Amino acid sequence: MVVRKQFILVSLVVALALLFAAAAPARGQEQPQPPVHAVAPGDTWAALAMRYGVSQEQLQAANPHPNRYRQPVAGSTIQLPAEAAERTGLLRRPAGSLLRLAVATNQNPWALARLNGVDDPLRPNFYRPIYVPATEGVPQDLPPGFASLELSQLPAVPGQAIGYRATASGVLSVTARLNASLMPSFVNGDRVVGVGATGAFFYPGAPELSIQLPDAPLWAQPWQFAPGSWDYDQLTLSGAAAEIDQEAIRAEGERLYAIWSQVTNAPQWQEPFRYPIESYLQISSRYGARRSYNGGPYRTYHEGVDFAAYGGTPVYAAARGTVVLAEILYVRGGAVLIDHGLGIYTGYYHMSEVHVTPGQVVEAGDQVGEVGSLGLSTGNHLHWDLLAAATWVDAAAWEAQDMGCWLLEGWGTPCSEPERG
Numbered sequence: 001m002v003v004r005k006q007f008i009l010v011s012l013v014v015a016l017a018l019l020f021a022a023a024a025p026a027r028g029q030e031q032p033q034p035p036v037h038a039v040a041p042g043d044t045w046a047a048l049a050m051r052y053g054v055s056q057e058q059l060q061a062a063n064p065h066p067n068r069y070r071q072p073v074a075g076s077t078i079q080l081p082a083e084a085a086e087r088t089g090l091l092r093r094p095a096g097s098l099l100r101l102a103v104a105t106n107q108n109p110w111a112l113a114r115l116n117g118v119d120d121p122l123r124p125n126f127y128r129p130i131y132v133p134a135t136e137g138v139p140q141d142l143p144p145g146f147a148s149l150e151l152s153q154l155p156a157v158p159g160q161a162i163g164y165r166a167t168a169s170g171v172l173s174v175t176a177r178l179n180a181s182l183m184p185s186f187v188n189g190d191r192v193v194g195v196g197a198t199g200a201f202f203y204p205g206a207p208e209l210s211i212q213l214p215d216a217p218l219w220a221q222p223w224q225f226a227p228g229s230w231d232y233d234q235l236t237l238s239g240a241a242a243e244i245d246q247e248a249i250r251a252e253g254e255r256l257y258a259i260w261s262q263v264t265n266a267p268q269w270q271e272p273f274r275y276p277i278e279s280y281l282q283i284s285s286r287y288g289a290r291r292s293y294n295g296g297p298y299r300t301y302h303e304g305v306d307f308a309a310y311g312g313t314p315v316y317a318a319a320r321g322t323v324v325l326a327e328i329l330y331v332r333g334g335a336v337l338i339d340h341g342l343g344i345y346t347g348y349y350h351m352s353e354v355h356v357t358p359g360q361v362v363e364a365g366d367q368v369g370e371v372g373s374l375g376l377s378t379g380n381h382l383h384w385d386l387l388a389a390a391t392w393v394d395a396a397a398w399e400a401q402d403m404g405c406w407l408l409e410g411w412g413t414p415c416s417e418p419e420r421g
């Protein structure tokens with residue numbers, strides 16, 4: 001621990017020194033900075049070209065990439081040509097000809113055609129977005145029917161739950177994916193939310209977020225992922241702990257995975273998620289900590305957050321939900337699983353006592369059990385985990401980023417203040 005702190009301090013000093021070194025020569029000079037743009041969802045090359053009154057070719061020349069069909073990465077920054085001048089307006093995908101769009105938006109069809117480089121305003125145009133001058137709004141190339149689209153983090157971080165929230169009209173179902181992984185998506189009237197996960201071994205980069213609506217072209221844009229920072233734990237197993245029953249571990253995991261894969265289509269929680277324990281000594285292992293057993297390679301990582309605490313310390317539900325498992329398990333000891341809806345589950349493990357029963361609806365802060373060391377555990381602690389899309393995510397980051405309220409507001413429900421007492 002001490003070594004790590006010193007290392008961080010030294011890194012900070014070096015980083016600051018580099019920062020000042022880099023900043024110093026610029027001081028006193030009057031070099032205009034080239035304009036840049038922070039890429040948001042919907043900022044495709046077409047949308048940005050229309051927004052800044054330049055051509056897509058000019059934009060792409062200022063931001064070379066071997067694949068010109070790849071859209072700008074949400075969460076990254078791109079260079080704008082010097083002549084870029086921002087203008088307001090809207091993008092529309094006409095259902096039919098440009099003429100119909102012109103009539104619907106009260107525009108001169110010939111002027112709209114000229115502005116968008118369209119030869120024939122009567123020709124059907126299903127895929128090309130059309131810039132419509134407007135007094136407010138910025139051109140954004142969003143999935144068909146979407147009026148807005150927000151991403152939970154820009155950039156995102158591997159291992160943390162990710163989500164999107166959108167307003168849309170006439171949308172009945174949405175299929176969203178990050179690369180090949182499904183992000184379960186939920187429609188509530190004119191609102192859409194999706195929540196997904198990558199896992200702590202996910203390689204940082206710019207995976208593609210794709211959104212598919214029935215009978216519409218696929219919408220896709222890369223999403224920037226920054227590297228995570230991980231602990232490295234070396235564990236030594238000996239004696240009974242080294243002779244654990246692998247088959248029992250596999251069977252228990254399979255049984256829980258079947259539960260986590262079930263998705264309840266509405267959020268059950270109503271307020272911010274909270275830590276499941278108030279009195280603890282320390283967080284003894286963070287989510288995503290790489291683990292080496294008996295000097296072997298770091299092949300696994302810690303899937304939850306460990307709170308070291310005295311035996312008997314009360315353990316509380318992190319948020320409102322339905323208890324879907326409450327029993328003593330071989331690996332996880334005294335275990336409680338809560339379904340919060342939208343594919344979000346929390347789990348509480350190694351408890352000596354379980355105070356709830358399956359089917360019971362618990363409120364945030366209701367006691368679910370007591371800290372213990374049952375199951376495959378070497379001492380009293382609470383292992384707390386959180387899953388989204390049947391994948392372990394960083395429960396501490398979920399709490400710190402207030403993801404629960406972010407999604408709930410996207411769903412159209414205000415997040416109420418937690419009760420104190």
Ligand SMILES: [Zn+2]
Nearest residue numbers: 304305306383
């Ligand atoms: Zn643990």
